[in-house]
Amino acid sequence: MTTPLTIPTLSDIKKAHEVIKPYARLTPVLRSEHVNKRTKADVFFKCENFQKVGAFKFRGASNAVLTLSDEEAQKGVATHSSGNHAQALALAAKIKGVPAYVVMPDNAPKVKVEAVKGYGAEITFCESNLESRESTLEKVVARTGAVIIHPYNDPRIVAGQGTAALELLETNPDLDIILTPVGGGGLLSGTVLAAKSIKPKIQVIGAEPEQADDAYKSFKAGKLIPAYSTNTIADGLRTSLGALPFSIIKTHVDDIATVSESSIIEAMRYIWERMNIIIEPSCAVPVAAVFEGKVDVAGKKIGIIITGGNVDLGNLPW
Amino acid sequence: MTTPLTIPTLSDIKKAHEVIKPYARLTPVLRSEHVNKRTKADVFFKCENFQKVGAFKFRGASNAVLTLSDEEAQKGVATHSSGNHAQALALAAKIKGVPAYVVMPDNAPKVKVEAVKGYGAEITFCESNLESRESTLEKVVARTGAVIIHPYNDPRIVAGQGTAALELLETNPDLDIILTPVGGGGLLSGTVLAAKSIKPKIQVIGAEPEQADDAYKSFKAGKLIPAYSTNTIADGLRTSLGALPFSIIKTHVDDIATVSESSIIEAMRYIWERMNIIIEPSCAVPVAAVFEGKVDVAGKKIGIIITGGNVDLGNLPW
Numbered sequence: 001m002t003t004p005l006t007i008p009t010l011s012d013i014k015k016a017h018e019v020i021k022p023y024a025r026l027t028p029v030l031r032s033e034h035v036n037k038r039t040k041a042d043v044f045f046k047c048e049n050f051q052k053v054g055a056f057k058f059r060g061a062s063n064a065v066l067t068l069s070d071e072e073a074q075k076g077v078a079t080h081s082s083g084n085h086a087q088a089l090a091l092a093a094k095i096k097g098v099p100a101y102v103v104m105p106d107n108a109p110k111v112k113v114e115a116v117k118g119y120g121a122e123i124t125f126c127e128s129n130l131e132s133r134e135s136t137l138e139k140v141v142a143r144t145g146a147v148i149i150h151p152y153n154d155p156r157i158v159a160g161q162g163t164a165a166l167e168l169l170e171t172n173p174d175l176d177i178i179l180t181p182v183g184g185g186g187l188l189s190g191t192v193l194a195a196k197s198i199k200p201k202i203q204v205i206g207a208e209p210e211q212a213d214d215a216y217k218s219f220k221a222g223k224l225i226p227a228y229s230t231n232t233i234a235d236g237l238r239t240s241l242g243a244l245p246f247s248i249i250k251t252h253v254d255d256i257a258t259v260s261e262s263s264i265i266e267a268m269r270y271i272w273e274r275m276n277i278i279i280e281p282s283c284a285v286p287v288a289a290v291f292e293g294k295v296d297v298a299g300k301k302i303g304i305i306i307t308g309g310n311v312d313l314g315n316l317p318w
Numbered sequence: 319m320t321t322p323l324t325i326p327t328l329s330d331i332k333k334a335h336e337v338i339k340p341y342a343r344l345t346p347v348l349r350s351e352h353v354n355k356r357t358k359a360d361v362f363f364k365c366e367n368f369q370k371v372g373a374f375k376f377r378g379a380s381n382a383v384l385t386l387s388d389e390e391a392q393k394g395v396a397t398h399s400s401g402n403h404a405q406a407l408a409l410a411a412k413i414k415g416v417p418a419y420v421v422m423p424d425n426a427p428k429v430k431v432e433a434v435k436g437y438g439a440e441i442t443f444c445e446s447n448l449e450s451r452e453s454t455l456e457k458v459v460a461r462t463g464a465v466i467i468h469p470y471n472d473p474r475i476v477a478g479q480g481t482a483a484l485e486l487l488e489t490n491p492d493l494d495i496i497l498t499p500v501g502g503g504g505l506l507s508g509t510v511l512a513a514k515s516i517k518p519k520i521q522v523i524g525a526e527p528e529q530a531d532d533a534y535k536s537f538k539a540g541k542l543i544p545a546y547s548t549n550t551i552a553d554g555l556r557t558s559l560g561a562l563p564f565s566i567i568k569t570h571v572d573d574i575a576t577v578s579e580s581s582i583i584e585a586m587r588y589i590w591e592r593m594n595i596i597i598e599p600s601c602a603v604p605v606a607a608v609f610e611g612k613v614d615v616a617g618k619k620i621g622i623i624i625t626g627g628n629v630d631l632g633n634l635p636w
Contacts, residue, residue, distance in 0.1 A: 028346040030368060049594040050348060111591065269631060273429065276367040276596040276627030309594030313587060318631065 005244045008159040010197035013190065016063040016159040017166055023062055023095055025051050027164075029171055034274040039290050041297040044175065046168040049279055049309030053087040053115070055236075056164050056307050057151070060186055061088035063160030064149045065096050073098045078146035080104070080126070080133035082235050083112030084308050085151035090119035101146050103136045105129075109235060109312045130226070130240055152184030153242035162190030168303050169198050176300040179286035181307055182206035182215040182256060183237035185245025191305065192252040205295055206249065206256040207286035209234045209264060215241045216256045219249060233261055233317055236282035236308065257286075257294035264288050265317045281317070283307040323562045326477040328515035331508065334381040334477040335484055341380055341413055343369050345482075347489055352592040357608050359615040362493065364486045367597055367627030371405040371433070373554075374482050374625050375469075378504055379406035381478030382467045383414050391416045396464035398422070398444070398451035400553050401430030402626050403469040408437035419464050421455045423447075427553060427630045448544070448558055470502030471560035480508030486621050487516050494618040497604035499625055500524035500533040500574060501555035503563025509623065510570040523613055524567065524574040525604035527552050527582060533559045534574045537567060551579055551635055554600035554626065575604075575612035582606050583635045599635070601625040 008016075030045045048056035065077055076099030079089050086102040093100035100121035104113060105128035116123055126136035141148060150157065164187070165178060178195050182188040192204040208215050212234065214227035224246050230238040241249070249256075259267075268284035270291070271277065279287075283306045289295050290302065326334075348363045366374035383395055394417030397407050404420040411418035418439035422431060423446035434441055444454035459466055468475065482505070483496060496513050500506040510522040526533050530552065532545035542564050548556040559567070567574075577585075586602035588609070589595060597605075601624045607613050608620065 028348075030346075033370075052351075054594055272596060272631060276372055278590060278594040278596060313591060313634075313636065316631075316634075 005153070006155050007248055008155045008162065008193060010194065012155070012159040013162040013166055013194050017163040019066050020059055020062045020160060020163065023052065024059055026167060027051055029168065030275060030277065032275045039297055041300050041302050043302045043304060044172050046164055046303060046305045047277065048164055049277060049283070049306050053084065053091050054308055054310045055084035055088065056161060056187060056305065057084040057088035058091065059163050060157035060160030061085060061149065062092040062095065064154060064156040065089065065092035067156060068096070068147065072147055075145040075147070076101060077149050078137060078141050078144065079149050079151060080137045081151050082238060083108050084236060084310060086116045086121070087112065087119060089149055090116050090121035093121070094119055099146070101140050101144055103133055103140060105133065109310065111312045112310050115310070151239070152186030153244050155244065157186050158190045158193070158245065158248070160190070161187045162194035164305050165191040165194040168305070169195060172303060174301055175202060175303045177203040177205060177295070177297065178303040178305070179205050179207055179289065179295065180305045181234070181237055181282050181285040182208050182241070183282065184239045185215060185241045185249055187305065187307060188253060189245035189248035193248060196252055203254045204252070205254055207289040208256055208258050209237055209285060210258045210260055212237050213258045215249070216258050218246055219253065219256045222250060234264060234281040234285055236280065237285065257289040259285055259288040259292055259294060263292050267291050269318055278309040278311060279306050280308050280311050323471070324473050325566055326473045326480065326511060328512065330473070330477040331480040331484055331512050335481045337384050338377055338380045338478060338481065341370065342377055344485060345369055347486065348593060348595065350593045357615055359618050359620050361620045361622060362486070362490050364482055364621060364623045365595065366482055367595060367601070367624050371402065371409050372626055372628045373402035373406065374479060374505060374623065375402040375406035376409065377481050378475035378478030379403060379467065380410040380413065382472060382474040383407065383410035385474060386465065390465055393463035393465070394419060395467050396420070396455060396459050396462065397467050397469060398455045399469050400556060401426050402554060402628060404434045404439065405430065405437060407467055408434050408439035411439065412437055417464070419458050419462055421451055421458060423451065427628065429630045430628050433628070469557070470504030471562045473562065475504050476508045476511070476563060476566070478508070479505045480512035482623055483509040483512040486623070487513060490621060492619055493520060493621045495521040495523060495613070495615065496621040496623070497523050497525055497607065497613065498623045499552070499555055499600050499603040500526050500559070501600065502557045503533060503559045503567055505623065505625060506571060507563035507566035511566060514570055521572045522570070523572055525607040526574055526576050527555055527603060528576045528578055530555050531576045533567070534576050536564055537571065537574045540568060552582060552599040552603055554598065555603065575607040577603055577606040577610055577612060581610050585609050587636055596627040596629060597624050598626050598629050
């Protein structure tokens with residue numbers, strides 16, 4: 001089965017919201033005086049680190065799996081993922097009652113690997129590059145007959161990820177800017193579709209590590225430039241931008257900011273210490289962009305989607 | 319000025335709620351499938367680690383300071399505290415526009431000391447025992463003329479701490495049990511007054527480290543037995559139970575459970591990993607009591623007040 005790479009509409013995102021609502025959490029929006037003082041802005045954190053499986057990825061994966069027909073889903077679902085999509089797909093498959101097959105890079109954080117196993121998925125390890133991920137996944141699918149649910153290059157995933165911004169704008173309709181990290185682009189593209197359909201004047205900005213800046217380069221060049229070496233602590237953002245997300249991002253997103261590794265770690269620790277929430281390095285990236293002054297936020301209302309909190313506590317970067 | 323040690327009523331707690339509402343956060347209630355599976359219960363975490371200053375202590379301190387007359391407050395407020403009450407009093411004094419003088423034990427976590435300084439309070443260090451705390455505080459008050467706001471042995475504090483349970487029972491009226499840690503007893507006594515006034519059949523249970531079990535011993539003996547050596551990781555619970563809280567606890571609380579140091583650390587790490595929230599060792603104590611089976615929770619709806627999240631990230635117990 002192949003799904004045409006059509007661009008989802010606000011109606012698709014609203015339908016996705018109805019599909020996932022019984023299973024996904026309505027995550028809280030938190031604030032911090034420390035952050036507001038530091039940024040001179042009013043910042044609202046949509047806490048997807050409290051989502052099922054600890055990441056927004058459950059939104060897209062559950063929308064994709066739960067909208068499969070029983071016939072389509074019977075041989076299971078498969079994917080490659082550095083971690084959060086893997087967990088999300090495993091849990092969604094469990095809810096649907098079908099097997100899940102997951103290809104993971106051999107440098108994926110241990111806590112993510114354990115969690116995927118915990119949801120009952122079968123794991124196949126591969127090297128940490130797109131080629132190895134894709135060829136390994138092909139073999140798994142040839143053996144099992146499972147349906148591939150791509151982590152981001154899929155309109156059902158994009159629509160599902162857009163539901164976080166939908167909820168954020170329901171509780172905070174007066175935001176001026178929404179920031180998200182960008183890896184494969186599923187969250188950023190879903191966010192910009194939802195946000196600009198609801199509020200055309202809102203700005204939507206992506207944030208990316210300097211060490212994995214393929215989305216930044218692609219956005220500036222107007223054409224897809226793949227990631228090569230992506231040696232960033234933000235493990236969720238090591239993947240290359242997908243074609244479908246890019247087609248949405250290049251048209252609708254206002255800007256993409258990049259940040260250094262040290263500022264990612266500093267922002268991550270700051271949020272842990274001041275907000276008492278555990279965020280993984282990937283979602284410290286938009287926070288770092290704001291802290292570094294890469295985005296002009298003074299006096300504005302800023303939404304940041306905190307994408308996940310799956311961190312190996314035995315291996316912290318400080 | 320001395321305040322008579324009268325026992326607050328539900329009406330006092332509701333009044334305190336009105337006083338602090340413009341300044342305190344309405345903290346979220348979070349859940350976790352992992353915790354529910356492990357405990358065979360339905361557990362609701364009232365997240366006071368997201369309260370101002372990162373702890374429930376802001377509720378009591380702000381009620382006490384904001385209900386002082388301008389005349390009473392003019393020379394400032396003073397207290398001794400291992401950390402969270404100190405921060406809370408410092409912020410409440412800042413809101414009121416008066417000076418704050420804080421006596422802290424010299425083994426208080428660095429992050430707490432820094433935070434108290436950050437709110438503009440003047441710190442005087444002392445040894446880590448009640449005698450040194452109290453004699454040092456006396457000297458500070460003799461010098462400054464500030465009003466002492468005791469961390470727990472004060473009806474305004476007890477009433478303020480009770481507002482967390484008030485909010486929890488507003489959103490979750492069908493709870494069977496509420497658990498809180500017990501150190502000085504302000505939170506446990508405020509919680510039991512609020513909870514049993516609203517819902518007489520609810521059980522309220524305190525949890526305490528085995529290494530600082532003066533509340534347990536006092537509760538079983540029916541008379542106040544002070545803490546001597548309290549060498550527990552749960553720094554917020556090293557203090558001795560106060561006379562006012564004990565008079566409430568001995569009459570109304572259903573039980574006090576004690577837990578080992580290793581189970582406190584295990585519960586703390588479990589909550590960090592599975593819920594992506596940062597909780598300090600003190601609030602892992604009731605979680606550990608549930609995990610260890612010290613409280614019979616199977617099939618019940620359990621509220622746990624997560625008291626704070628002020629941890630030194632450079633000095634974690636794993």
